[in-house]
Amino acid sequence: MNIKLKIWRQKNAQSKGKFETYSLNDVSPEMGFLEMLDYLNQELISKGEDPVAIDHDCREGICGSCGLYINGQPHGPEPKTTTCELRMRSFKDGSLITVEPFRSRMFPVIKDLLIDRSAFDKILIAGGFISSNTGTAPEANSIPVCKKKSDKAFDMAACIGCGACVAACKNASAMLFVAAKINQYALLPQGKVEAAERVKKMVAKMDELGFGSCSNTYACEAKCPKGISVSAIAKMNREFLHAKIVAE
Amino acid sequence: MTKLDAKIPAGPLSEKWTTHKNNLRLVNPANKKRIDIIVVGTGLAGASAASSLGEMGYNVKVFCYSDTPRRAHSVAAQGGINAAKNYKNDGDSVYRLFYDMIKGGDFRAREANVYRAAEVSNDVIDHYIALGVPFARDYGGYLDNRSFGGVQVSRTFYAKGQTGQQCILGTYSSLLRQVDKGTVVMYPRYDVLDIVKVEGKARGIIARNLVNGELERHSAHAVILATGGYGTVYYLSTLAVNSNASAAWAAYKKGAFFGNPSFVQIHPTSIPVLNEFQSKLTLMSESLRNDGRVWVPKNKGDKRKPVDIPEEERDYYLERRYPAFGNLVPRDVASRAAKERCDAGYGVGDTGLSVYLDFKDAIEKQGKKTIENKYGNLFEMYEKISGENPYETPMRIYPAGHYTMGGLWVDYNLMTTVPGLFSIGESNFSDHGANRLGASSLMQCSGDGYFILPYTISDYLADDIRTGKISSDTPEFIQAEKNTSDKIKRLLSINGNQTPLTFHKKLGKIMWDYCGMVRNEEGLKKAIELIDALKEAFWSDLKVAGKADELNQELEKALRVADFIELAKLMCYDGLNRKESCGAHFREESQTENGEARRQDDAYSFVAAWAYTDDENPPQLHKEELVFENVAVKERSYE
Amino acid sequence: MRKLNLRPSTISSKVVMALAGVFLMLFLVVHLFLNLLMLMGDEGETFSNAVVFMTENPAVKIFEYVLFAGFIIHIIIGLLIEIKNYFARPVKYAVSNTSKTSFFSKYMIHTGLIILIFLIIHFTHFFFVKLNLVDIPGDITTDNHDFYAMAKYLFKNGIYTLIYIISFVFLGFHLNHAFQSAFQTLGLNHPRYTPFIKALSSIYAIVVSMGYSIIPIYFYFFY
Known part of the structure; x- marks a missing residue:
């Protein structure tokens, strides 16, 4: 052709x-x-x-x-x-x-077509992790995790950090990217401990960097190569409100 | 020939590591702050080492060529990660995992290292769970395991077909946490081009900032190479297209020995070459062979559609040759059998370089639904790439270069022959012998980085607590930078007609034809001649577009190909030297009447560690004799 | 003491905007219910009684202020978010996004601004009259609370009728996204209920938009 x-x-x-x-x-x-x-x-x-x-x-x-x-x-x-x-x-x-x-x-x-996506790293550096030092882990099976939640956490963790969500969004918002990571950890007992701090820090960093806000247009979901659902964003908003209003 | 000292601790196998750890020297927390460590590579091995060392309090600089550490090619590992948890109560143990690895490696790996890798495997799983890695679970909420790589126990932890991705995101998150804490500094978009030695010790690197092309000198008290494998020497492989051997090759040229360079695992089930510009071979999980039947037409050059070829005109060659194991023979055996059929003229597809993997019988027996549940995502992936629907027509597959068991020679402490230069993960040679057992690569990389190197490197660094900051303005650094800069200038000044890509493809073809799945003396000798000629052509007819002081992907390629050409020759030397067949290394001269591999333990039970001499003379061979005190050396048979 | 954060996060802004929106949507229902009383066929008697009740009830008075606050918050935050979003992508695409999206969501600012303009027109016709800021149109009555007479007079004019109806259509577009979007922003997304909410959102938008349109149509064509 x-x-x-x-x-x-x-x-x-x-x-x-x-x-x-x-x-x-x-x-x-x-x-x-x-x-x-x-x-x-x-x-x-x-x-x-x-x-x-x-x-x-x-x-x-x-x-x-x-x-x-x-x-x-x-x-x-x-x-x-x-x-x-x-x-x-x-x-x-x-x-x-x-x-x-x-x-x-x-x-x-x-x-040309090559871009700097280090902003994603910066958001994750702000809190996209579970604070567990090498050597501190308990036996892997000591905390059972509901299979449904674990599978959901996997779906969220499938994000490849390509930035298509930002590129597709009319507001260049990174909500889906951030939400996927927040969800992955919020769904697991290991990640719950710092869930409130994590969501506050990551959202603050996302805002500070200048990403747009979410208009619920769902272009991110349509173009996510890993099919991450916008329900993640709703859940992040919930986590965020909980962290701001309820959590100490 | 010098005798290499692997520094294997004395004592019973199961106590070696514990005893060794107890005797290793430590660096106290206040002194750790005064010590700098450079980590090259951010795959599972590099990221886990960097984060652990950061947690311990060292100052770590970590380099990678991608724009972010998360993209290192560990991300593409599909199948799983082994651990000796024995969650299935099927009799697994550290010893069994160790034994399976030793046997899988065809008795060409070092017992003590392999045992240690098996020993720390459980800690690795615990740690990943703590980091929030979502491995598959059963309905009770406990971790699930599957059987993998033809072993008799189910010890493989997995996260769908994306286990590598999930593990690397775990290590990456622990790395970022250290960046947040200030103990680790990331240097993304950097190519490490040379290792700097000061007074015989590795003290730094020369790295090229890929964004602006500037060369930078970085100093440290120790350098860790976690640069992965060199399978892209074949041009087409399952590796990432930018994966390279440059840092490891620089280490070799600075005195680090290269162990078993010719040991390359060829994976039998990859999607075949579909067009002449193909840049990459995509792996289809090995699990497909559980239900798929491999065949070629019985008649040469049969151009009919596969569904039109009647049953009696199909040759299910794996089932014919290996009735006991059938389609489930190990990777190397399946790969060679496919090559044998295609070379004999029975291959299918436009190129004649592929065989069918047919699910017709499985679909008939188990129903489409069951097959879809098992392999749905793989079928989807296949269709996306090939445009063919595997539910209706057989898949086409062909072997592809996958994993390099060979790598920098390291002792029990994971240190190369250059003091202060460590090598972990796939970039070292240590744990997989002549063939890697499925799902043990993620395990080894993580074990090295999280639970082994942090101990052994501290022992080395205990001597450096009074050294103070290493200056990067010494003549050694200046000279190394100049050498690199001269090399770049030279590459840019050739101004010939052929691009780096062209040379890479040519090199790949030579290696695939003569140093691939099947090797022989004549072919390897021919390959060496061809590589010499290619090298000459490269340095006289290369065309590199662009300049040195800018983002220049052509220059990046040229630098990588230049190193691959030299490494390719070393692989051929090693293949030539090892006149036996073992694991993935198949020498036609050493086979049984039935065409199966024949190992020669009396003559070749050693690690071939090669030392660089100079560009003109052949490398020098050093042997590390392998001693098997805990396992009986047996022959592999799958007939 | 915690530092007062004067720059609310995008999520907080959106949540406040959504809450204001939800309040406005409730108001629309109340307002619609009142208006539909004009169609009782009793020359606006029931409607006028309801208006009197609304005017004299102190709770409604307070409600009115809250309502204004709701409008202002919703509009100001909407504009601020739009400005921030604009700057998030300084270099625009040459080919605009063709991927599958929720259509109306892309034009919330546009439909919103149309509604704002309508609101100003609507206020000059009715609300400002009530406040004695504007003369009663056409001097048809002396009672500045006789909205029935005013509506009757206004919707005899084809242009006004058309403006109102078109505005209600855009209001419908706005609401079609707004209703379900508010749930998403407030974190209420559930695989079982979200499809239902989305359907409800469209029904709400159609009912409100058509409900309001009936009044001008009634006066123009059938009265």
Whole structure:
């Protein structure tokens, strides 16, 4: 298949950046989206142009490195799919594909389509952990955990930190990301101990960094490659209110 | 040939670690604050070591090439993590886990290390639970286990098919907690390109800031390499595409011996190559072979659709060759059998490089619903990638490079032959012998980082409490930085015609063909010649786009490929030297009449530790003899 | 002593906004019920009696102030949040989001502003009259509490009728998201009940929007 690509090019964080259009022929429908970009880059290099910078690593949908805003959707048109899992057969022959970086004030562009997502780390540093030193743990089976809750905690912990929720949200809100982590720990007895402190600290950090608020538009849920439900956000709000109003 | 001292403590196997711990020296809390440690890599091993050392009070700097530590490739481990908890009351014990690992490793691992890994496995599970890792549970709320990797007990803890992800998020959270406390400083988006030695000891690193391209000198009292495996030497593998061997290779060139470099596990069930630009092979969990039947057509080049090929024209070759184990033979055996069929011209798909994994019978017998419950997510993943529905047509699979048992040689204290330079997790050679047992890699990485290294490194650092801060302005650092900077300049100045990717693909092909699942003397010798030629071409015809002082992913690739080319040659030397077949290493010259691997314990019961000489001369071999005092060395048979 | 936090968190702001919204939604029901009394066919007698009761009851007086506070809080927080959200993404996308979302939620600020403009018009027609800030329209009556007469007069005008009806449609859009969204913001999400709440939300929006629309339609066409 032959395609046209409209790609955001930006030399570095300081420069302005603009779209460039490229034609790419003989694209195989079996190719992954990133492999198609590999192909494009080889073509660009052979023409003496600068290849497009992108973040990518595992290429099997679990590391969360990749993330492109493709034709108006983070990670492209397919549901529950990361950019690296997306195949070219999802596009029609001859189509124009617009590729943009995830946009948010908290995700500044470093180069081309490669962004800085360290804001996510900062939120987690504020409290996204259980304070248990190596060596302090009791025997693993000493605290039984309700299977349903444990499974739910897993669903929340499935977040890969790719940032699609922020990218999809009209307000560039990180609520789903933060909620997933808060929920994971709030559901487990091990995490309950510091639940109130955790939610207060993480939400405060999220606000301080400048992420938008939640309009309950649910674009995050629609584009989360791991299908994390917005019910997490409701539960976080509950945890937050509890921490602010009830907890000491 | 010098004799390597593995520093294995005396005494009975089950007491070695306890006795050793009791005799290790300690560093008191006030002094810990004066000691800096560098950790390279933030996978399970690196992140767990960094967080533990941070908790103890050391100043830790941790480097990774990703934008955040959570993305290290431990994240992709699917199956599970072993521990000798014996929750299933099926007779498991530390000794059994140890024995299964030793046997699985085909008697090429060090007894004391393996026993210790099994010993700390229970602590690892306890710790992960405390960190909020949501392992699978049963309805009573207790932890569930499954059987994995063809062993007779159920000792594998798991979190769906994302156990590695859940474990790494646990270690990452403990790491971030230390960042919050100020004991750990993270350096994401850094490539570590050299190790700096001062007065014979590892005292720092040269790292390239991947965002602005600047080279930085970082000093410390000790350096820990947790850089993972080097399977991307094959270009196509189940590893992350940026996984590399550069830091480990730099360590090798600075005097750290490389142990068993040719031991690479090839995983039998990966989705095959579907297009020429393919950059990665995605693993399909081994558990699929519990219900799927592997076959190829009986007629060469049969181009019919698989569903149109009648039963009598199908060759269920695993069931034919290994009636006792059938489709459940170990990874290496299944991989070689698939290669044998494809090489003989029976392979399927456009490339002829894949075999069918068929669920038709299982669906007929157990119903679609049951199969969906067991493998639904895997089938979905397969369909996403291949566009084919495995409920209707058989999956196509092919082996792929997966895990490197080989790595930097370390003693019982996990220290390499360079004092102060430690290696943990997949980057060292120590626990898996010639073949890794399923679900023991997460276990080893976490054990090394949380419960072993923190003790042994303190013993080493006890000598450094009066050393004071290590300066990074000494001639050694300046020289190392200059060497790295010269190398980068040289790569950028070649200005030839071929990209790093092109060279990487060529290298991958050489290694896959001659130093992959099946090796022989002629092939390995040929590979060495081809690698030499490739190296020459690389340094004369390479084209690296962009500049040194900016984010330059082409330069990153070039630096990695340059090291892979050299490492590839070492792997071939090692493969050539080991004229026996053992575990994943199959030498055609050493097989039974039925084509099965034949180990030669009299001649090769040793760890091959290679020492760097210089760029012109072959490496020097040092042998660590393996002594088996606690297990009877047996032959593996699956017929 | 704890430091007073003058910059409330996004969640707190949203919760306050949601609570104000819930209060406003209750008010809408009360107001609608009162208005529908105009359709009794008794030339507004029942309606006027109800108005008298409302005017003389001191509890309603207090309720009125609370109501105003509710409006103001809801509007101000809504605007502040919108401004913050705007700055969270300084560089916009070239292709706007095409993924599946809750449609009306994306236009809450727009429907909200339309309702605000309507509110000002509505106030000049009725509420400011009551406060003697504005003359009684068309001098149709001398009693500035005779809303029945005012409504009758106003909705003979096609343009006003149209403005009211269009505004009610937008109010419906606003409420369709608002009702269920309030539950989510207040943390009330449950796999069993949320689908029901969402359905209820749409029913509420349709009932309110149509209920209010009946009055201008009644006066314009059938009176």
